[in-house]
Amino acid sequence: xxxxxxxxxxxALVLLLASPAFGQDVARIVYLGLDGxxxxxxxAVYTGLSLRDRKRPLDGVRLGFRDTRVLGRAxxxxxxxxxxxxxxxxTVAGVLRDVLDGEPLAVLIDLPRDAMAExxxxxxxxxxxxxxxxxxxHWRQEGCSPALLHSAPSDSMxxxxxxxxxxxxxxxxxLLLHSDSERDLEIVEAVRRSxxxxxxxxxxxxxxxxxxxxxxxxxxxxxxxxxxxxxxVIWIVDDEGEFGRYVPFHTxxxxxxxxxEGLSPRAWHWTFERYGAPQLNQRFRRIAERDMTSxxxxxxxxxxxxxxxxxxxxxxxxxxxxxxxxSQDLSIDLYKGVRGNFRDWNGQLRQPIxxxxxxAVISVxxxxxxxxRTDTLDTLGWDRPESTCQF
Amino acid sequence: MRLTTLCFLLxxxxxxxxxxxxxxxxxxxxxxxxxxxxxxxxxxxxxIETCARPRGIHFNQDRSKFFVGCADDDLIAIYETRTLELVxxxxxxxxxxxxxxxxxxxxLIVSNEEDAAASVFDVETGEFIxxxxxxxxxxxVQVTSDGRLVFVASEAANLVHVIDxxxxxxxxxxxxxxxxxxxxxxxxxxxxxxxxxxxxxVNIIDVATLKLVGDIAFLPTGFRPEQVTPVxxxxxxxxxxxxxxxxxxxxxxxxxxxxxxxxxxxxVGKRAWGLELTADESRxxxxxxxxxxxxxxxxxxxxxxxxxxxGRVPYDILIDDQ
Numbered sequence: 205x206x207x208x209x210x211x212x213x214x215x216a217l218v219l220l221l222a223s224p225a226f227g228q229d230v231a232r233i234v235y236l237g238l239d240g241x242x243x244x245x246x247x248a249v250y251t252g253l254s255l256r257d258r259k260r261p262l263d264g265v266r267l268g269f270r271d272t273r274v275l276g277r278a279x280x281x282x283x284x285x286x287x288x289x290x291x292x293x294x295t296v297a298g299v300l301r302d303v304l305d306g307e308p309l310a311v312l313i314d315l316p317r318d319a320m321a322e323x324x325x326x327x328x329x330x331x332x333x334x335x336x337x338x339x340x341x342h343w344r345q346e347g348c349s350p351a352l353l354h355s356a357p358s359d360s361m362x363x364x365x366x367x368x369x370x371x372x373x374x375x376x377x378x379l380l381l382h383s384d385s386e387r388d389l390e391i392v393e394a395v396r397r398s399x400x401x402x403x404x405x406x407x408x409x410x411x412x413x414x415x416x417x418x419x420x421x422x423x424x425x426x427x428x429x430x431x432x433x434x435x436x437v438i439w440i441v442d443d444e445g446e447f448g449r450y451v452p453f454h455t456x457x458x459x460x461x462x463x464x465e466g467l468s469p470r471a472w473h474w475t476f477e478r479y480g481a482p483q484l485n486q487r488f489r490r491i492a493e494r495d496m497t498s499x500x501x502x503x504x505x506x507x508x509x510x511x512x513x514x515x516x517x518x519x520x521x522x523x524x525x526x527x528x529x530x531s532q533d534l535s536i537d538l539y540k541g542v543r544g545n546f547r548d549w550n551g552q553l554r555q556p557i558x559x560x561x562x563x564a565v566i567s568v569x570x571x572x573x574x575x576x577r578t579d580t581l582d583t584l585g586w587d588r589p590e591s592t593c594q595f
Numbered sequence: 596m597r598l599t600t601l602c603f604l605l606x607x608x609x610x611x612x613x614x615x616x617x618x619x620x621x622x623x624x625x626x627x628x629x630x631x632x633x634x635x636x637x638x639x640x641x642x643i644e645t646c647a648r649p650r651g652i653h654f655n656q657d658r659s660k661f662f663v664g665c666a667d668d669d670l671i672a673i674y675e676t677r678t679l680e681l682v683x684x685x686x687x688x689x690x691x692x693x694x695x696x697x698x699x700x701x702x703l704i705v706s707n708e709e710d711a712a713a714s715v716f717d718v719e720t721g722e723f724i725x726x727x728x729x730x731x732x733x734x735x736v737q738v739t740s741d742g743r744l745v746f747v748a749s750e751a752a753n754l755v756h757v758i759d760x761x762x763x764x765x766x767x768x769x770x771x772x773x774x775x776x777x778x779x780x781x782x783x784x785x786x787x788x789x790x791x792x793x794x795x796x797v798n799i800i801d802v803a804t805l806k807l808v809g810d811i812a813f814l815p816t817g818f819r820p821e822q823v824t825p826v827x828x829x830x831x832x833x834x835x836x837x838x839x840x841x842x843x844x845x846x847x848x849x850x851x852x853x854x855x856x857x858x859x860x861x862x863v864g865k866r867a868w869g870l871e872l873t874a875d876e877s878r879x880x881x882x883x884x885x886x887x888x889x890x891x892x893x894x895x896x897x898x899x900x901x902x903x904x905x906g907r908v909p910y911d912i913l914i915d916d917q
Contacts, residue, residue: 274711274730275752278768480750480774483732486709515753515770535773535794537751541843542821543773543793580819 229281231520232308233510235265235503236300236323238315239289243337247444255445261336262287263492264500265312268507270491275511281520283511290315296322304331309525310353310510312336312503327351329595332526334506337499340390344550344586348593353529353551355506356499359394361585362469365557365569366439366462367398368583372571375436379459380409381429381451382441391441395463408432412447431456439463466561469569472501473560478568479541505538505553509546512536540568542581550593554581616658617677620871620880621913622889623649623663624906630663631905632679635916637891639903643679646672651693652913655718656700661913662718664691666708671716676915685721688714693777693911695736695745697760704745704758706733713747713758727765730754737778737787739802746787748775755789757805767805771798776826781852782834790839795823797839799855813839815846815860827870827911829879838879840867847881849897859897863890871912882909 237260246254265285272283286308290299296319303311310332313323320338327333328351335343335354344358370376378399382388392409399406410432413423422428430438430451438455440463442448448465460466474485474495488496488504496504512535513528514520528534534545540556547554557569570580582588618635625648632641646665649672654661660682663672671691673683685703689712694705702724703716713733714726730752737746745758748771755775757767772791775798779788786808787800799809813823824842830852831837837850846860847867864883867890871880879892883902889909890902 271731271751274728274749274756274768275754278730278752278754278770480732483708483751487731490709518770537753537773537793541824580821 229279229520230284231281231510231514231525232284232286232306233265233269233507234286234288234303234306234308234311235262236303236311236313236315237287237289238296238319239291241314241316243316249446255449258499259494259497260314261497261499261503263488263494264496264503265507267488267491267500268504268511270487271508272511275515279515279518281514283514285507290319297326300326304328307522309514309520309522310334310506310529312506314503321347324349324352330523330526332510332529334509336502336506341394341586342390344552345592348550348595350551350595353506353509353546353553355509355553356502357471357555357557358552358585359391360397361552361555361557363391363394363398364401364584365469365559366467367395367402367404368569368571368574369467369559369567370404370437370462371402372567372573375460376404377407377433377435377437378404379430379432379435379438380406380441381412381438382409383412383414383444383447385443387443388441391443395439395441407435412442414447426451426454427456430454430459435459437462440465467559467566468561469557469559471498471555471557472496473498473558473565475560475563476540476558476565480537480539484539505536505544505555509534509536509544509553544581547582547585547588549588549591550586552585554579555584556581557584616874616916618916619914620889621652621661621679621915622869622882622905622909623652623911624887624908625650625666625910626907629906630674630679631889631909633889633903633905637901637903639905641679642906645681646670650910651691652911653694653696653703654913654915655696658915658917662694662696662703664688664694664705666690666692671703671705673718683721685716685718687723688716692734693736695738697738698740698742702760704736704738704747706736706747708732708734711749713745713756715760725763727756727758729756729765730768735775735777735789737780739780739784744802746778748778748789750774750776750792753791755787755800769800769805769807771800771807772796772810777828779828779830779837781830782832788828788830788837790825790828792824792826792842795820795825797825797828797837797850809855811839811850811855811857813841813844813848813857813860815841815844815848818844818846824866826868829870829872831872831876838870838872840870840881842866842868845883847879847892861892861897861899863892863899864888864902869909869911871914873914874917880912880914882912884908884910 331351339359438461440448442464452461513525517524517528535543538544570583574583620633622631630643634640647667651664671685689707690709691705692708712726715724730749732750735748747756755769759766772794774793776790789798797811801808823844828839839848849859863881864886866885869882881890888902
């Protein structure tokens with residue numbers, strides 16, 4: 205990559221929120237991504253089809269900034285966004301140190317795992333990184349850091365939400381299907397834990413394989429894979445999606461498919477109708493000309509969290525905002541019906557999880573009836589007593 | 596269909612401004628795009644097809660007409676109260692949610708939910724007069740009786756904007772608690788009450804200084820704070836009592852205004868939002884958005900009398916009884 209093209213990747217977007225007559229306090233937020241990140245390459249499966257055409261959630265970040273136009277006027281604070289992509293010849297640590305020199309209130313990190321680990325190792329406890337992408341429980345458990353917050357829900361929050369729904373429907377017998385990929389096995393761990401937590405029984409667990417090999421029928425034939433012990437529901441874990449999309453309507457018994465297909469737990473959905481969600485979806489659609497995804501929402505809510513922290517202390521002072529962001533009294537409007545804040549034991553954003561099909565939100569977890577000693581939102585994910593995170 | 600209202604029409608033939616009130620309640624249902632008409636005996640006597648996503652509803656000055664905000668049609672429909680006929684439209688109003696009528700009877704101040712603006716229209720000519728930038732998702736609108744100040748709540752920005760109509764500008768942005776929705780003024784207009792939906796409280800603003808001077812928190816028995824989501828609120832004419840619809844807590848709170856203390860909670864339907872009192876203040880109507888009904892409360896005993904099924908997602912209530 206040439207020096208010039210690298211420069212062109214470093215661009216700053218400054219939103220002027222008020223006339224210069226208003227205060228001088230500047231609240232800086234940085235979006236940090238990786239140039240040429242394979243995660244955002246189109247993942248063509250066959251004949252040019254792409255099952256997962258991921259978009260950088262920059263529209264979510266920008267919407268979060270747009271929403272501060274008038275708030276900035278009232279607070280006397282200028283909100284400023286910098287979008288920074290790390291070029292191939294740069295190091296994560298070098299770029300992050302550079303970014304942190306500007307004393308941003310938060311750095312939104314949208315990075316692959318090794319880059320994320322490097323970023324976490326580089327940050328100091330007084331810095332704030334917000335993970336807007338990676339759901340792995342690892343970052344909320346032993347891989348946690350005092351500098352690190354998560355606006356994206358953890359794998360366990362998602363699987364707990366789905367487990368609550370199955371429990372609520374009295375569908376406790378689960379047939380679990382998954383591949384051998386590293387990512388799928390991570391999610392399978394979360395599923396097993398959620399099943400135990402909510403009293404579901406995994407009656408059988410099968411590995412599928414993407415192959416037409418007749419000798420591997422036991423792993424590629426959906427009727428054979430789903431013909432085992434009596435079950436109420438088939439829970440499929442297929443992060444790639446290529447196998448899973450063929451499972452519904454091919455099962456041996458007439459059973460609903462949940463997990464990666466059918467009914468899926470998500471941070472957000474474009475059809476959500478309650479709690480002001482239609483307004484957020486419409487605002488997003490207007491600027492991005494597409495529907496808001498869970499990833500866009502996680503990016504938007506990360507900005508919103510910082511803005512709400514700035515609002516609560518009425519200043520852009522870095523230490524004060526950092527403390528406010530981590531306060532259990534922070535009240536973030538999630539557009540999911542309840543106020544959110546970050547768990548003080550692992551930095552995870554408390555939030556409801558939507559259980560949705562491709563075109564409807566079927567229910568919202570925590571479901572009615574799942575109680576908790578302090579906050580029903582903590583029925584989702586790793587609760588304080590189970591946390592292995594040590595700051 | 597017109598026959599059903601004939602009995603009301605007979606009493607009100609003549610000049611519209613001297614029309615006898617019928618005692619009917621008019622309820623916009625935002626999901627079924629209809630207006631439900633309830634008789635004083637709490638029976639559904641008529642359902643009128645109206646525009647897309649009807650929300651806020653308000654009388655004109657002499658109550659001969661009423662306005663319905665049509666959020667998905669970008670217009671405000673004008674109905675004649677006596678006949679329930681559509682008599683006009685104010686068009687080009689982006690996603691109107693709620694509005695208030697200026698004491699001059701001509702200027703309608705509308706919050707444009709998707710445009711982050713409050714706009715002013717002339718109700719007689721339908722002309723656009725002015726607009727003011729607000730935070731995202733403006734909602735409640737309240738004009739003072741002297742017609743000088745307009746308060747607009749911005750749900751997403753947690754702000755109450757104060758517009759000075761004479762000066763033609765926003766003179767203050769008051770930070771309030773999470774997700775401000777609706778307003779009520781005390782009769783002497785010294786206090787502005789604002790419901791903060793997600794904070795589960797009502798903020799009290801001193802109108803003279805435009806500063807927050809108090810809060811009232813709500814928590815009916817058996818509910819968690821996060822389930823308490825107050826939206827609409829009303830203060831009685833003598834300023835003694837306030838009613839606050841608590842949204843997902845399925846109750847209406849009754850508040851002693853002077854003491855700023857909750858006196859009682861009345862159980863209503865699911866997600867109570869819209870409120871309206873009858874002219875004699877003996878009955879309180881409550882629109883329950885998620886149980887598709889309206890609960891009518893006897894305010895003397897603070898007990899619900901009945902709940903009447905209406906259309907899908909009733910939003911607000913207007914009563915033609917004065």
